[in-house]
Amino acid sequence: xxxxxxxxxxxxxxxxxxxxxxxxxxxxxxxxxxxxxxxxxxxxxxxxxxxxxxxxxxxxxxxxxxxxxxxxxx
Numbered sequence: 001x002x003x004x005x006x007x008x009x010x011x012x013x014x015x016x017x018x019x020x021x022x023x024x025x026x027x028x029x030x031x032x033x034x035x036x037x038x039x040x041x042x043x044x045x046x047x048x049x050x051x052x053x054x055x056x057x058x059x060x061x062x063x064x065x066x067x068x069x070x071x072x073x074x
Contacts, residue, residue: 015046015054024064 018030028036036042043059 014057015048016057016060017052017054021055021060024060026060026064 016024021033026033033042037044043055043063045053045055048054
């Protein structure tokens with residue numbers, strides 16, 4: 001079976017850990033990030049296990065892009 005480009009993208013979804021967020025420059029304290037995702041101001045994480053959270057890389061990239069656009073407007 002041949003996979004379409006959309007199916008391939010779905011199959012290769014990337015996830016980011018807390019450390020990955022920090023490497024991207026998102027250095028908010030964990031409690032602040034929790035408040036942000038509860039308020040809808042940051043992408044919600046996915047529970048990879050009971051104690052492990054991860055974020056979809058595409059959602060975080062979109063959030064960063066939006067923040068850069070906002071910063072360039074001012």
